[in-house]
Amino acid sequence: MRALVIGAGPAGARCATRLAERLPGAAVTLCGAEAALPYDRVALGRWLSGACAGADLVTHPLAAMRTLGIAFRPATPILALEGQEAVTARGERLPFDRAVIATGSRAIRLDVPGAGLPGVVAYRSFADVAAMRRSEGPAVVVGGGLLGLEAADALAARGLEVTVVHPLGWPMERQLDEGAGTLLARRLQRRRIRFAMPAGLAAIEGEGRATHAVLSDGRRLPARLVVMAVGIRPEVELARRSGLAVNRGILADASLRTSREDVLAIGECAEVEGRCIGLVAPALEQAEAAAATLAGEARAWAPRPDSASLKVSGTAVWSAGEIAPEAESVTLHDAGGDTYRRLFLRDGRLVGAVLYGDTAASGFFLDCIASGRAIGSRADLVLGAT
Numbered sequence: 045m046r047a048l049v050i051g052a053g054p055a056g057a058r059c060a061t062r063l064a065e066r067l068p069g070a071a072v073t074l075c076g077a078e079a080a081l082p083y084d085r086v087a088l089g090r091w092l093s094g095a096c097a098g099a100d101l102v103t104h105p106l107a108a109m110r111t112l113g114i115a116f117r118p119a120t121p122i123l124a125l126e127g128q129e130a131v132t133a134r135g136e137r138l139p140f141d142r143a144v145i146a147t148g149s150r151a152i153r154l155d156v157p158g159a160g161l162p163g164v165v166a167y168r169s170f171a172d173v174a175a176m177r178r179s180e181g182p183a184v185v186v187g188g189g190l191l192g193l194e195a196a197d198a199l200a201a202r203g204l205e206v207t208v209v210h211p212l213g214w215p216m217e218r219q220l221d222e223g224a225g226t227l228l229a230r231r232l233q234r235r236r237i238r239f240a241m242p243a244g245l246a247a248i249e250g251e252g253r254a255t256h257a258v259l260s261d262g263r264r265l266p267a268r269l270v271v272m273a274v275g276i277r278p279e280v281e282l283a284r285r286s287g288l289a290v291n292r293g294i295l296a297d298a299s300l301r302t303s304r305e306d307v308l309a310i311g312e313c314a315e316v317e318g319r320c321i322g323l324v325a326p327a328l329e330q331a332e333a334a335a336a337t338l339a340g341e342a343r344a345w346a347p348r349p350d351s352a353s354l355k356v357s358g359t360a361v362w363s364a365g366e367i368a369p370e371a372e373s374v375t376l377h378d379a380g381g382d383t384y385r386r387l388f389l390r391d392g393r394l395v396g397a398v399l400y401g402d403t404a405a406s407g408f409f410l411d412c413i414a415s416g417r418a419i420g421s422r423a424d425l426v427l428g429a430t
């Protein structure tokens with residue numbers, strides 16, 4: 045069997061590896077649009093801050109892929125699938141029997157005047173971080189979500205002056221309620237990260253390269269580096285051009301098959317049961333399930349509640365499930381100890397949790413949310429025991 049995996053991010057690289065291991069006779073090809081070897085995208089912040097070298101992020105060295113018999117083709121974006129052939133951007137035609145699309149997401153870039161100036165980058169890829177590492181700042185990070193805060197912290201660790209511009213009154217509002225978000229902003233301010241909130245980016249000024257970020261309230265912040273961390277969108281262009289069914293992501297069933305029987309979709313580009321994932325653990329699970337499907341096993345992938353933690357040193361923040369202000373909630377706040385916990389309940393069951401300062405009970409709360417079990421005493425629950 046000729047198996048073609050398109051996209052050499054974490055999901056694609058894992059799937060290619062598992063296919064090569066499970067189907068020793070198969071010819072497995074892994075095509076990536078990026079020039080780099082498959083690397084740990086989740087750890088980009090460590091390289092950005094200077095905690096490790098870029099080479100340390102490589103997860104699949106060439107020699108290991110060769111040993112498994114995987115033909116790796118970097119800098120080879122696939123434009124479309126035509127019948128049993130994949131057409132590359134250079135016009136080559138790669139034949140396949142089964143294809144797995146793992147094209148991930150692309151970072152959204154705000155379409156403001158000056159957005160195309162040198163010095164304006166996204167925070168998504170090896171090349172983005174290489175560009176960020178070349179800058180001496182000052183830096184403006186647009187977006188105070190998980191990625192924006194991680195970028196701001198890493199840039200501050202490099203000694204750059206950093207301001208985070210965020211449209212709401214507290215950061216990470218998708219994962220944190222106002223209480224935890226306010227504590228987090230205060231903690232980061234002590235690490236010399238400034239916040240402009242609530243505020244939006246109106247334009248980027250500069251002659252030849254970015255020099256200022258102009259905010260919607262008219263403020264002008266000096267900015268030699270502007271990092272857009274405003275969200276991601278599933279990368280579905282290849283699927284669209286190939287006539288596959290696409291909604292927000294590439295539609296796939298529980299065994300990761302798309303509308304075309306011999307083509308699967310996994311990771312952030314896929315939409316399964318109405319959901320596109322944005323985390324690495326489920327992307328890797330889908331990669332395992334897709335390899336099993338192609339090896340002839342009936343293995344279904346089922347979504348679990350999302351959980352997220354902030355990777356900023358000295359700051360423990362975790363959340364899972366629904367952050368549902370309209371739901372009943374229980375809060376535990378130890379202002380002296382700088383810990384905060386808020387749990388969201390509906391119909392006597394835990395549906396979401398925010399932990400700040402002390403995240404040791406995260407596994408317990410995730411289990412309560414995933415199992416949907418009935419909650420007895422709220423006091424016991426908030427202490428992490430029921």
Ligand SMILES: Cc1cc2nc3c(=O)[nH]c(=O)nc-3n(C[C@H](O)[C@H](O)[C@H](O)COP(=O)(O)OP(=O)(O)OC[C@H]3O[C@@H](n4cnc5c(N)ncnc54)[C@H](O)[C@@H]3O)c2cc1C
Binds near residue numbers: 149
């Ligand atoms: C800085 C950063 C930190 C993160 N931290 C966390 C974290 O702490 N925890 C967590 O769970 N998740 C985190 N994430 C998200 C995590 O990285 C993603 O969930 C994961 O990378 C998804 O893997 P993927 O393989 O589906 O997609 P991607 O990693 O996006 O890989 C897709 C690959 O396909 C390539 N591609 C696209 N189109 C084509 C084409 N037409 N032809 C060939 N190749 C193509 C892309 O260039 C890319 O290399 C982080 C992301 C970033 C950017």
